[in-house]
Amino acid sequence: MRLSRRLVEMSRALATPVLLLDRATLRRAYAAFRATLPGVDCYYAVKANPHPAVLSTFAALGAGFEVSSAVELRAVRALGVGPERIMSSNPVKTIPFLQEAVAAGVDRFAADSRAELIKLAHHAPGSRVYIRLTVDNSGSEWPLSKKYGASAADAVQLLREARAFGLRPYGLTFHVGSQCLDKASWAGALRLCHEIWGELAASGIELQMLSLGGGFPVRHTRPVPSLEEIAHETLQVVRSLFPAERLELTVEPGRALVGEAGLLVTSVIGQALRGNERWLYLDAGVFNALMETIEGFRYELRTERQGPLRRYTLAGPSCDSVDTIATDVQLPELSIGDRVYFLHAGAYTLSYASGFNGFEPPQVVICDDLARRERHEAPQATAALAGS
Numbered sequence: 001m002r003l004s005r006r007l008v009e010m011s012r013a014l015a016t017p018v019l020l021l022d023r024a025t026l027r028r029a030y031a032a033f034r035a036t037l038p039g040v041d042c043y044y045a046v047k048a049n050p051h052p053a054v055l056s057t058f059a060a061l062g063a064g065f066e067v068s069s070a071v072e073l074r075a076v077r078a079l080g081v082g083p084e085r086i087m088s089s090n091p092v093k094t095i096p097f098l099q100e101a102v103a104a105g106v107d108r109f110a111a112d113s114r115a116e117l118i119k120l121a122h123h124a125p126g127s128r129v130y131i132r133l134t135v136d137n138s139g140s141e142w143p144l145s146k147k148y149g150a151s152a153a154d155a156v157q158l159l160r161e162a163r164a165f166g167l168r169p170y171g172l173t174f175h176v177g178s179q180c181l182d183k184a185s186w187a188g189a190l191r192l193c194h195e196i197w198g199e200l201a202a203s204g205i206e207l208q209m210l211s212l213g214g215g216f217p218v219r220h221t222r223p224v225p226s227l228e229e230i231a232h233e234t235l236q237v238v239r240s241l242f243p244a245e246r247l248e249l250t251v252e253p254g255r256a257l258v259g260e261a262g263l264l265v266t267s268v269i270g271q272a273l274r275g276n277e278r279w280l281y282l283d284a285g286v287f288n289a290l291m292e293t294i295e296g297f298r299y300e301l302r303t304e305r306q307g308p309l310r311r312y313t314l315a316g317p318s319c320d321s322v323d324t325i326a327t328d329v330q331l332p333e334l335s336i337g338d339r340v341y342f343l344h345a346g347a348y349t350l351s352y353a354s355g356f357n358g359f360e361p362p363q364v365v366i367c368d369d370l371a372r373r374e375r376h377e378a379p380q381a382t383a384a385l386a387g388s
């Protein structure tokens, strides 16, 4: 979503922090996945942004959903999404969640350990199991590889065990790490999948599903590979290594489906000069919206001021010094009350946010509603002026 003059004007009356969400941008992002990865079934990773407007927009387009908890499951089910459009790729699930998912008819679950297979055999007997592999996450700005994933050898063993436990060996999944900047990462992971696929086929276990996971990047301050570039390289490897017939290819994007649809509007609430370090305090920070900045994640910023740039340290409103958003940020001279806009802030801002120290997550306003409100209010304003 572009920060237009009109959007600045329309958002002026809103209290900050506020996250503006644009449905048209969500629809465009989903259409881009459909167009660049034809034949690949798209499951939105709900954790990236579980706002009802996001979920309902994707549900209306026929998207699938990747859910990891009962709360995510219920949010998606409440929109009428059928169990065949839902899978759960978290390799460690709580039993109450599993029970609820099974009761709802969901039958596709990831695992990466024997303990999880035993859990599935008890609570989701006969379900389809896919194994989460550990793959190279070195191209990613938010790696996810340490916590989860089986080696190739373990994956083969686990899928054999799954069958022995009465589960259905279904496929493989991986995650190259979130905000992955190396377009070759997916292809590398696919080569590993191919080895496992072949080894299992030789022992009579035919897998069906291959998930490309998430990790597709959103443009912030640094260049990122485009979806087209990633898709081109990835699909080439898929076609060369896997039989086209009977292959269910899926993808689970989170960030890339919602990132660009969000504009975070914040206000300057304080400023200080410590030595020669200029600090700016905003009403949104690490705890209530910008959690990803703790790993050095940088957003592109806009303000409404002109003039020479100054070097600032940006911090959030809470009393904790972890609540520092970024150092060495170049911005024009700003004053208390000025707005600072964070572009492409739709992913992992709301979902990571807490109300720590009483600073609540941003209110969410849908751009269409804002435009509608403006259209309704404008004539009244004119009438009042005319009448006075």
Ligand SMILES: *Cc1c(COP(=O)(O)O)cnc(C)c1O
Pocket (backbone or CB within 6 Å): 045, 047, 048, 066, 089, 090, 175, 177, 178, 179, 213, 214, 215, 216, 252, 253, 254, 255, 256
């Ligand atoms: C978080 C997650 C995703 C989405 O990752 P993005 O980097 O946001 O695209 C997909 N699959 C699984 C299992 C995840 O945990």
